[in-house]
Amino acid sequence: xxxxxxxxxxxxxxxxxxxxxxxxxxxxxxxxxxxxxxxxxxxxxxxxxxxxxxxxxxxxxxxxxxxxxxxxxxxxxxxxxxxxxxxxxxxxxxxxxxxxxxxxxxxxxxxxxxxxxxxxxxxxxxxxxxxxxxxxxxxxxxxxxxxxxxxxxxxxxxxxxxxxxxxxxxxxxxxxxxxxxxxxxxxxxxxxxxxxxxxxxxxxxxxxxxxxxxxxxxxxxxxxxxxxxxxxxxxxxxxxxxxxxxxxxxxxxxxxxxxxxxxxxxxxxxxxxxxxxxxxxxxxxxxxxxxxxxxxxxxxxxxxxxxxxxxxxxxxxxxxxxxxxxxxxxxxxxxxxxxxxxxxxxxxxxxxxxxxxxxxxxxxxxxxxxxxxxxxxxxxxxxxxxxxxxxxxxxxxxxxxxxxxxxxxxxxxxxxxxxxxxxx
Amino acid sequence: xxxxxxxxxxxxxxxxxxxxxxxxxxxxxxxxxxxxxxxxxxxxxxxxxxxxxxxxxxxxxxxxxxxxxxxxxxxxxxxxxxxxxxxxxxxxxxxxxxxxxxxxxxxxxxxxxxxxxxxxxxxxxxxxxxxxxxxxxxxxxxxxxxxxxxxxxxxxxxxxxxxxxxxxxxxxxxxxxxxxxxxxxxxxxxxxxxxxxxxxxxxxxxxxxxxxxxxxxxxxxxxxxxxxxxxxxxxxxxxxxxxxxxxxxxxxxxxxxxxxxxxxxxxxxxxxxxxxxxxxxxxxxxxxxxxxxxxxxxxxxxxxxxxxxxxxxxxxxxxxxxxxxxxxxxxxxxxxxxxxxxxxxxxxxxxxxxxxxx
Numbered sequence: 001x002x003x004x005x006x007x008x009x010x011x012x013x014x015x016x017x018x019x020x021x022x023x024x025x026x027x028x029x030x031x032x033x034x035x036x037x038x039x040x041x042x043x044x045x046x047x048x049x050x051x052x053x054x055x056x057x058x059x060x061x062x063x064x065x066x067x068x069x070x071x072x073x074x075x076x077x078x079x080x081x082x083x084x085x086x087x088x089x090x091x092x093x094x095x096x097x098x099x100x101x102x103x104x105x106x107x108x109x110x111x112x113x114x115x116x117x118x119x120x121x122x123x124x125x126x127x128x129x130x131x132x133x134x135x136x137x138x139x140x141x142x143x144x145x146x147x148x149x150x151x152x153x154x155x156x157x158x159x160x161x162x163x164x165x166x167x168x169x170x171x172x173x174x175x176x177x178x179x180x181x182x183x184x185x186x187x188x189x190x191x192x193x194x195x196x197x198x199x200x201x202x203x204x205x206x207x208x209x210x211x212x213x214x215x216x217x218x219x220x221x222x223x224x225x226x227x228x229x230x231x232x233x234x235x236x237x238x239x240x241x242x243x244x245x246x247x248x249x250x251x252x253x254x255x256x257x258x259x260x261x262x263x264x265x266x267x268x269x270x271x272x273x274x275x276x277x278x279x280x281x282x283x284x285x286x287x288x289x290x291x292x293x294x295x296x297x298x299x300x301x302x303x304x305x306x307x308x309x310x311x312x313x314x315x316x317x318x319x320x321x322x323x324x325x326x327x328x329x330x331x332x333x334x335x336x337x338x339x340x341x342x343x344x345x346x347x348x349x350x351x352x353x354x355x356x357x358x359x360x361x362x363x364x365x366x367x368x369x370x371x372x373x374x375x376x377x378x379x380x381x382x383x384x385x386x387x388x389x390x391x392x393x394x395x396x397x398x399x400x401x402x403x404x405x406x407x408x409x410x411x412x413x414x415x416x417x418x419x420x421x422x423x424x
Numbered sequence: 425x426x427x428x429x430x431x432x433x434x435x436x437x438x439x440x441x442x443x444x445x446x447x448x449x450x451x452x453x454x455x456x457x458x459x460x461x462x463x464x465x466x467x468x469x470x471x472x473x474x475x476x477x478x479x480x481x482x483x484x485x486x487x488x489x490x491x492x493x494x495x496x497x498x499x500x501x502x503x504x505x506x507x508x509x510x511x512x513x514x515x516x517x518x519x520x521x522x523x524x525x526x527x528x529x530x531x532x533x534x535x536x537x538x539x540x541x542x543x544x545x546x547x548x549x550x551x552x553x554x555x556x557x558x559x560x561x562x563x564x565x566x567x568x569x570x571x572x573x574x575x576x577x578x579x580x581x582x583x584x585x586x587x588x589x590x591x592x593x594x595x596x597x598x599x600x601x602x603x604x605x606x607x608x609x610x611x612x613x614x615x616x617x618x619x620x621x622x623x624x625x626x627x628x629x630x631x632x633x634x635x636x637x638x639x640x641x642x643x644x645x646x647x648x649x650x651x652x653x654x655x656x657x658x659x660x661x662x663x664x665x666x667x668x669x670x671x672x673x674x675x676x677x678x679x680x681x682x683x684x685x686x687x688x689x690x691x692x693x694x695x696x697x698x699x700x701x702x703x704x705x706x707x708x709x710x711x712x713x714x715x716x717x718x719x720x721x722x723x724x725x726x727x728x729x730x731x732x733x734x735x736x737x738x739x740x741x742x743x744x745x746x747x748x749x750x751x752x753x754x755x756x757x758x759x760x761x762x763x764x765x766x767x768x769x770x771x772x773x774x775x776x777x778x779x780x781x782x
Contacts, residue, residue: 014713018569021576024539026485026568033489040489043558050557050566051712054678059671060561067433075559091559098441100510104497106444107508111490111497120490124510127554127602134487134559154436165438169509172441172449173469173477173519175456182441190437197433213693218512220691220698221605228693257735263695286694290736293458311601313665314638316768317700355635 010045014052030121039119039135042083049079063090063138065145069198071155072141088137089119092144093130093156095189098182099169100125109151117144128206129166130156154193160356161199162192167209168216176288177211178229178301179329185209187335192342201346202353202362212297213285219309219320224359225342226306226320227329231298234278241294243272258287302328305338307345308360318360321368325382344375446507446519448477464585465541466526478520480529482539483550483575483582486514487558487568495536503529513549513592542583545590548726550582551575552594554602562668563597564612564681565710570595573714574610574722581726588733588742591726592690598676599663605689607739608725609701610718612710615680617660622647624672633670642666642673661767683708685721687751688740699740705757721757728754747781 018027027044034041046057063074073091080087094110096102110131114120119135126132136144145155156164165188168174170181188207189196195205208219211229219226246254251269259267259274266280267287274287274295288295305327309320324341328334345359348371353362363371372379442450452471459469467479488496500508500518503525509517516539520529530541543549551574554560556567574595581587595610596603603609625633633653634642641659645652653673655666664675685708689701704725708717725739732754733742743751752759765773 015569017713018572021572022540022579023483023572023575024485024537025572026487027572029485029489029492030487033491047557047566047569051569054565054681054710054712056557056560056563056676058557058559058561073559075561089559095438096510097439097444100512101441101444101446101449102508102510103444104500104506104508106439107493108497111493115490121487122490122493123487124484124493124514124516125486127552127604129512149434149436152436152439154434154438166512168512171454171456172445173456173479175458175469177454180454186438186441193435193437194433197435215692215698216512218604218691220693221689221700222691261695261736282693284694285692286736289694311604313600313663313668314636316638317605319698319700355632 010041010048012044012048015044015048033120037119037135039085039089040121042086043089043119043121043135046077046079046083046086049082058089063141065142065155067197068155070158070161071197072145073158086135089134090136090138090141092118092133092136092141092148093126093128093158093164094133094148095154095156095164096125096129096131098165098167098185098189099172100129100166101169101172101182110148110153113144113147113151117147128156128163129208130164155197157196157204159199160201160203161197161205162195162201163204163206164196165189165207165209166217168211170209170211174211175292176214176229176285176297178231178297179211179227179303181209181211181217181227181229184227184329184335184338187332188339188342191339195346201350202355202357205346205359209303213283214289220306221309221311221317221319223309223320224307225323226309227303227338228306229297229301229303230283230326231302232300232326233298235276235281235288235298236296237274237276238294238296239273242274242291245291245294246272258290261286302326302330302334305341308358308363310358310360314356315361315364318358318364320360322380322383323377325380341375341377345371348374444507446477446505446521448475448521449507449519451475452477461545461585464547464583465530465544467544476523478523478526480518480520480526480533480541481511481543482516482518482533482537482541483543484510484514484516484539485568485572486550486553492537499529499532499536503532511543513543513552515543515550540579540583542585545585546587547583547585548578548581548587548591549593552592552603552606554595554597556597560597561671562600562664562676564614564676565597565683565715566712567595567597567603569713570610570715570718573716574719577719577723578726587726587730589736589738591729591739593722600665600668605691605701607687607689607701608722609686609689610722611684611686613682613684613706614662614664614675614677615682616675616677617641617655617657617662618664618666618673618675620653620655621672621674622650622652625652625670626650628670628672633666633673636665636669638663638665681710682706683710683715683718685718685725687725688738688743690738690740695736696741696744701740703763704751704755706760706762724755724757749781 057078059076117140121134123132165185167181167185170177206223208217208223209227210217266277305324306320307323551571553567553571592606594603594606641656645654666673667675685705686701687704
């Protein structure tokens with residue numbers, strides 16, 4: 001092992017071109033850090049080599065903290081001969097506070113632990129939502145993890161496990177949030193912490209929670225189970241504020257940017273007030289976004305639970321689709337209804353899913369009807385954009401044979417035992 | 425003496441968000457009434473009881489030293505009662521309880537951190553990105569660097585609110601696309617089937633490698649008496665899924681990998697429902713350290729959208745209104761056979777009406 005404190009001059013002419021320009025430069029920041037952390041200088045050296053060669057020099061392998069099946073992203077440099085201090089240079093994924101809110105006390109604590117044990121590089125945050133701490137070796141990973149956990153932090157998920165959840169700022173600072181996104185995020189994380197740390201699912205399972213259809217947590221296409229706030233019953237309208245809005249912005253603006261942009265045409269302008277056909281409102285949030293002083297979500301609030309979103313790998317993009325049109329998420333009992341639903345899904349998918357099969361791909365293979373039957377959910381018209389248009393259907397209730405007194409067994413080629421072929 | 429080993433599944437769970445909330449957020453949790461944008465980069469949220477909290481949003485490079493994060497904390501201690509948050513697009517939100525602190529706070533963010541304030545309302549967001557050459561084992565390009573270069577070019581769109589509506593961007597270093605869907609997204613495309621290192625393959629879990637191929641192009645074979653894999657080149661469409669599963673299935677190529685730009689994705693259900701992004705430009709060179717060809721193409725899209733988009737129209741909604749014919753006209757990108765889908769469900773993307781713009 002080389003002398004960790006030995007600093008060598010590393011030239012990075014290509015990266016230096018990223019030192020200039022108005023946007024903050026990570027190159028400047030990391031160069032300064034490299035003055036006291038030689039590994040960071042070598043990291044930039046390897047990055048420079050990548051820029052020169054259009055090539056990547058990291059090997060990925062597995063390194064696990066005792067009792068955890070993920071959370072450490074292990075990296076070994078292929079250029080360790082040239083850059084010995086980054087021969088091992090791992091990332092630790094940390095579960096952030098829900099909504100990525102920090103007190104400076106807690107954030108400084110992360111900085112101090114990472115300064116002491118790691119290379120001192122932080123990414124706030126990774127695409128999954130974890131706080132990423134870059135730069136430990138095979139020993140300091142354990143030292144850092146120990147100290148992080150002593151301070152109450154925990155490792156995030158990786159691999160075929162439930163992944164670290166992410167959510168929007170929700171009720172902490174947004175008038176549109178229809179449920180406590182942060183509270184539910186913490187509840188789901190804590191309830192399923194074992195499934196987050198020890199991969200036991202067919203593949204990854206991501207939750208992202210948004211307080212309303214604006215979906216600031218980007219859940220629709222980025223999570224296996226989006227939970228998106230919504231409401232039942234009438235939207236709240238302050239007609240005085242509506243009139244003020246029209247006075248301020250004009251009639252043209254109101255018609256062109258609010259009324260006609262409603263996807264279901266459920267709004268009408270009556271003089272200087274707005275009339276809503278609430279039964280036809282799809283809670284898309286557009287009008288509320290534009291007139292957030294005058295309009296607000298209704299009072300009977302909850303969330304729509306969706307399922308199956310993911311990006312390309314491997315059958316192509318799958319958009320999440322509605323699983324439960326409306327679920328109250330106010331009390332701990334409501335929250336347990338959600339976790340019970342998740343458990344039923346995981347049980348069926350866990351039994352029958354293929355290796356590497358995300359829940360969206362599984363549904364594509366077995367059909368949503370099959371899933372519903374096995375997790376005990378009734379079909380609901382809100383689950384579909386429209387009813388099916390192909391006629392290849394087995395209507396179980398109308399199938400001949402059982403009803404018409406015909407033989408229960410289909411003619412068989414081999415006369416074998418019909419064990420398990422029970423009467424309905 | 426070795427330290428006693430305390431490690432065991434600790435399973436602490438998620439840190440308590442309540443201790444991290446700004447006091448005004450904790451006090452008015454679930455009781456916010458409305459919000460305004462007093463100026464670009466500043467949000468004012470007003471609670472039912474009249475309390476107001478000011479959010480100053482700063483663009484960050486996402487990758488930061490602990491020293492920089494400590495400076496962020498110093499500023500939050502001085503003006504924000506010790507509280508801040510990060511957004512899903514790697515911005516830092518300074519949460520400020522006093523209106524009089526907003527301007528000094530902005531000045532200090534600019535001066536001490538060198539971070540721009542913006543990203544609210546009708547702006548272009550900070551770019552979501554992946555790990556790239558800094559820390560991923562699969563990337564075909566860099567992330568932090570290409571994003572820095574792009575944001576330098578798009579700086580004004582971040583600090584000024586003068587786009588038709590908000591624009592979200594992402595970059596991804598390979599076709600697995602961890603950067604995700606966005607109004608404008610930049611991805612890597614490979615152009616060769618994987619080169620197989622038969623010596624290295626046996627350490628991989630072969631059934632998993634076979635299973636992950638989206639087009640069933642990989643099958644087991646025997647090379648020099650040892651189990652290995654082969655790829656049916658006609659079927660392979662160079663997605664690189666197998667490379668993620670097995671490093672000995674090398675998909676990248678320093679000379680031939682290119683970048684593509686995709687447009688019109690959105691997650692929200694506002695107005696029209698969520699949409700996937702669609703191919704706009706392909707074959708851009710992977711050209712560090714500043715990827716100028718990518719910046720130029722993104723700039724073309726932004727300019728066309730700025731000229732033609734209506735208020736509250738995301739890029740995908742603008743294109744839906746004017747049609748793809750017009751999109752290719754106003755951006756100047758050629759429409760080619762590669763823009764016609766030929767994967768699963770491709771026919772659902774064809775025009776099944778006589779609606780044509782002539």
